[in-house]
Amino acid sequence: MRLTPKSATLLALVVLIALAPVFFPSGFYYRVGALIFVNALAVTGIVILTGWAGQISLGHAGFAGIGAYACALAPVHWGIHPALAVLLGAAVSAVLAWLVGRPILRLKGYYLAVASLGMGILISMVLNNERELTRGPDGIEVPELGLRAVLKDAGLDLSNGQFWYFFCGIVLILGAWLALNLRDSATGRALRALHGSEVAARTVGMDVAKLKLQAFVISAVYASVSGSLLALQNKFITPDVAGFMHSVEMVTMAVLGGVGSVAGAIFGAAVLTLLPQVLTVFAEYEQLVLGLVMVLVMIFLREGVVPSILRKIRGSGE
Amino acid sequence: MNLLSIEGLGISFGGLKAVNDVSFGVKPGEIVSVIGPNGAGKTTLFNMISGVYQPGSGKVLLNGEDVTAMSPHLLARRGMCRTFQNLQVFQSMTVLENTIAGYHLQESGSVLADLLNLPSSRRRAKEAEAGARDLLKRVGLERAAEREAGSLSYGSLKRLEIARAMALKPKVLLLDEPAAGCNAVETEEIDHLIAEIAGSGVAILLVEHDMKMVMRISNHIVVLDHGEKIAEGDPASVSQNPAVIAAYLGAENAAG
Amino acid sequence: MSELLQFLLSGVTVGAVYALVALGFTIIYNASDVVNFAQGEFVMLGGMITVMAYTAGAPLPLAALAAVLATAALGVAMNKLAIEPARGAPVVSLVIITIGASIFIRGAAQLVFGKQIHTFPAFSGDDPIRILGATILPQSLWVIAGSVAVFVGLWLFFTRTLLGRAVLATSNNRLAAQLVGINTPFVMTLSFAMSAGIGALAGVLVTPITMTSYDVGLAFALKGFAAAMLGGMGNPKGALVGGFLLGVLEGLTAGYISSQYKDAAAFIVILAVLFFLPQGLFGRKSTDRV
Numbered sequence: 001m002r003l004t005p006k007s008a009t010l011l012a013l014v015v016l017i018a019l020a021p022v023f024f025p026s027g028f029y030y031r032v033g034a035l036i037f038v039n040a041l042a043v044t045g046i047v048i049l050t051g052w053a054g055q056i057s058l059g060h061a062g063f064a065g066i067g068a069y070a071c072a073l074a075p076v077h078w079g080i081h082p083a084l085a086v087l088l089g090a091a092v093s094a095v096l097a098w099l100v101g102r103p104i105l106r107l108k109g110y111y112l113a114v115a116s117l118g119m120g121i122l123i124s125m126v127l128n129n130e131r132e133l134t135r136g137p138d139g140i141e142v143p144e145l146g147l148r149a150v151l152k153d154a155g156l157d158l159s160n161g162q163f164w165y166f167f168c169g170i171v172l173i174l175g176a177w178l179a180l181n182l183r184d185s186a187t188g189r190a191l192r193a194l195h196g197s198e199v200a201a202r203t204v205g206m207d208v209a210k211l212k213l214q215a216f217v218i219s220a221v222y223a224s225v226s227g228s229l230l231a232l233q234n235k236f237i238t239p240d241v242a243g244f245m246h247s248v249e250m251v252t253m254a255v256l257g258g259v260g261s262v263a264g265a266i267f268g269a270a271v272l273t274l275l276p277q278v279l280t281v282f283a284e285y286e287q288l289v290l291g292l293v294m295v296l297v298m299i300f301l302r303e304g305v306v307p308s309i310l311r312k313i314r315g316s317g318e
Numbered sequence: 319m320n321l322l323s324i325e326g327l328g329i330s331f332g333g334l335k336a337v338n339d340v341s342f343g344v345k346p347g348e349i350v351s352v353i354g355p356n357g358a359g360k361t362t363l364f365n366m367i368s369g370v371y372q373p374g375s376g377k378v379l380l381n382g383e384d385v386t387a388m389s390p391h392l393l394a395r396r397g398m399c400r401t402f403q404n405l406q407v408f409q410s411m412t413v414l415e416n417t418i419a420g421y422h423l424q425e426s427g428s429v430l431a432d433l434l435n436l437p438s439s440r441r442r443a444k445e446a447e448a449g450a451r452d453l454l455k456r457v458g459l460e461r462a463a464e465r466e467a468g469s470l471s472y473g474s475l476k477r478l479e480i481a482r483a484m485a486l487k488p489k490v491l492l493l494d495e496p497a498a499g500c501n502a503v504e505t506e507e508i509d510h511l512i513a514e515i516a517g518s519g520v521a522i523l524l525v526e527h528d529m530k531m532v533m534r535i536s537n538h539i540v541v542l543d544h545g546e547k548i549a550e551g552d553p554a555s556v557s558q559n560p561a562v563i564a565a566y567l568g569a570e571n572a573a574g
Numbered sequence: 575m576s577e578l579l580q581f582l583l584s585g586v587t588v589g590a591v592y593a594l595v596a597l598g599f600t601i602i603y604n605a606s607d608v609v610n611f612a613q614g615e616f617v618m619l620g621g622m623i624t625v626m627a628y629t630a631g632a633p634l635p636l637a638a639l640a641a642v643l644a645t646a647a648l649g650v651a652m653n654k655l656a657i658e659p660a661r662g663a664p665v666v667s668l669v670i671i672t673i674g675a676s677i678f679i680r681g682a683a684q685l686v687f688g689k690q691i692h693t694f695p696a697f698s699g700d701d702p703i704r705i706l707g708a709t710i711l712p713q714s715l716w717v718i719a720g721s722v723a724v725f726v727g728l729w730l731f732f733t734r735t736l737l738g739r740a741v742l743a744t745s746n747n748r749l750a751a752q753l754v755g756i757n758t759p760f761v762m763t764l765s766f767a768m769s770a771g772i773g774a775l776a777g778v779l780v781t782p783i784t785m786t787s788y789d790v791g792l793a794f795a796l797k798g799f800a801a802a803m804l805g806g807m808g809n810p811k812g813a814l815v816g817g818f819l820l821g822v823l824e825g826l827t828a829g830y831i832s833s834q835y836k837d838a839a840a841f842i843v844i845l846a847v848l849f850f851l852p853q854g855l856f857g858r859k860s861t862d863r864v
Contacts, residue, residue, distance in 0.1 A: 186421075196411060
């Protein structure tokens, strides 16, 4: 049987997620793994938006913030179950992305970067300043999702770390599956086409504005769900989730792994999530390293690590 | 009846009239060529007809409908497609994907179906791929299908652009210097291809520098000089026209 | 009345800083078509290096001079190490590079200077000057005078000196400038040095009023960019006017609406300008060609 790149990526992901716990020296690594999956999910959205459609966003953490605070606020204020709050957050993010995206996606390059950055900062400003609702910069507790208890009743007893590891892993597999489906569909092909040449994309009948908006909305939903999962597993959230640095992290993870590839996104998320956990001194150097990675990758490995390696392997194979 | 009618089209860049009051028409199955010395305004005219530039004056009628300054993607829906002088292929996509992109209007459905890989999405993709492979065979690129478009030779890219445009099954096809940079063999292949497309009833508007090719395949020729139409007619009459000869000689003398 | 005047005065003060940052953006943008998101870090460095030199015992003017020169040198290094190697890269890559450089500088500043908030004494004391019932700090006058002086200096440089005209020629057409013998790499070096130096000067002037810490750069970069866009990207006059306008708008927002949301003013301006006035107040309309 011939394995398509899509099934190869998904299979590798499933195997990695299932087998990695065998090598975990301690339960702590379940938590690290879950964080990697959450970040990888958001970065997969960036791959769709930036890697395929070629549109930059420096404000996607704003949508993560909406997803996170939906889980913190909706259950308390409106009695909505946390699981539904995830969907509510995603819906709010999608609507907001649709509203904001229509005007700002007409912009190109630097202007789009700044406009999206402004959008992200406005969201985090609201989360910081509307203390009565969000309790401001100190953060707010997030209710328990409750799924672990259900599983326990059903006879599957997982530790908190294990539960979130597998739960986020499954969501990531789902997210990767959707993204890979999209890639080789009419929509995904059109997104990559308009990245190559907007003029040519128009002449073959592609509605460029609509396609960009679709990519923006889809990537916003990815970021939102990622924010929700982060909030639910930490059971606490601060406005930092919507901050500029979080947006920059997403973009950096994407370009490190390879902004055009889902596998690359996951790799980039894994590296930059693991680094601070493994190197405790890293915390102090985090910004330094992040900045350096961004500059070096863009100069020396413009396609990102994973696609560059794949190209090497293919090149030597022929 | 004209499928494509150009009526008094004009545009200025910074006070300079690049194209001024140009009119002509193209019928189904007809090959109309626009010729003229460098800088005569041929590509500018193309850009206006295909909705890339907004004309300063005049109208473009497609099948009787006023489509002046309409966005290219809406023109594509109405059956007009074009190729580019300076090649606009999707470099990092494969040759096959480039061609499938031409099927966008027939292939695209709901995003949700695409995300979920629903049978409808898969079926559409499969049909588009089959069509694209046929087209690649017709333009002689079937063996390059899986290669990245950026790695193709210039002549092959020209044919790829034509294949992509053909995928739309256009009623009107605008070809901007399809044979530029091609060798004699490739030019002849493109020659046949264009004649074949016209034979199927497509109205073709052509900008081309290769005079031999223009004289060979055109039914009708429009001559531009300094943005103005100075002559039109069948190849024989245009090639005898003193104004046309003067324009070309003048251009050559100025260049020499 | 005096309340309005007070808001206007504080707006003009910060506006002068934004104008300086916007001028810095403009110089690099004109020379290289790059929007340098690290521009705000130059402001931070100007303040921080002055603090460091001053606490080490250097007299304030000397400390300030050292800060401006050191930052200018850093700007040149950034151009050589991060921007030049990526010449011709797509805009998305350049955005990521300059953002990366800005985060790198910020991270380095955090290591060197720590996370504390720093300041140094105002140049001419802290006794407020009364004007029609409102007050203004002497330092504010320094800031305003500084930005106007820099603008006049730049104007003289670009119109009256051969070197300045060489820079303008390069920004109009790099290839043509090379053909007539202009040393374009030197023009780039000079542009980054000037831009970084001006940013640092802004930092030196404003730190006694607003204080500084390693992470103030981003806000300055965004507001400088907003000001440059408001005035018309690439136009020095626009940068000056845009800076003052944005500052006043921010002052009024803080005074009459909400000081928490004063930073939002800049983004509302960015978005409004992008949609209604894409060329800015003084920008020229360009025809793009396929």
